Amino acid sequence: MSNKIKAVFFDLDETLIENKIPVRDLFARMYFDFEEKLGQENKEIFFSSLRENAANLWSTMFEVELAPEQQFVNCFAECVSATGAAKGSAATAIGQNMFDHYEGLSSNNVVFHDGAIETLAELRDQGIITGLITNGMEQIQLGKIHKLGIHELVDHVTVSAQARAHKPFAPVFELALSRAQVDAQHAVQIGDHATNDVAGAIRAGLGGIYYNPGRLDLENSFADLNETPTHHIQHLSEVLRIVA
Helix, strand or coil: CCCCCCEEEECCECCCEEECCCHHHHHHHHHHHCHHHHCHHHHHHHHHHHHHHHHHHHHHHHHCCCCHHHHHHHHHHHHHHHHCCCCHHHHHHHHHHHHHHHHHHHHCCEEECCCHHHHHHHHHHCCCEEEEEECCCHHHHHHHHHHHCHHHCCCEEEEHHHHCCCCCCHHHHHHHHHHHCCCHHHEEEEECCHHHHHHHHHHCCCEEEEECCCCCCHHHHCCCCCCCCCEEECCCCHHHHHHC
């Protein structure tokens, strides 16, 4: 990138932080904690319903006025109803309890990726604006962010729900740029997702840095995309060389 980089935005999940156990296992743990109410024999029914409802929720999340968090509560309630363990207001109450419990499990399931804290500190020392651009629901994402104190390590936090648009769509990048008061040509987004982070950022006018600690094949990762990474890194500290 020929223009001076003034702002560096990071993806959250699997970029700045990683899960101690996979999200799928986290949901299984959540169900186990409600198994007495829902029944062990209903586990597959519950998760079959969850897969279907969650996919619909994600694709239509911003087409309705209802808060995404309440949509997720309703999603859990529908899954509870599918098991036959509860209906109506009783299912909604369990759904709320499940959402609250999942938020707690999620917040306690994350740790920093290697080099994350040091890289953020060095960028600040260099006068670079730092921020997060993450997909998801505010309550869930901010729970993880505050648990690790990331909000104190970066200048701005942008959750896609605040822009009512997920990455890779432009509004979430535009909101982050507005908060940082930086033009797109002077900013980069770093993330592990080829479409959401790299291609989405490039389409919005930013640089797109592909974070690839697993050394995945670049050609395969970007095979279905017109965009290619502005830079490619395998450790977060490599960002310091790029902005220097």
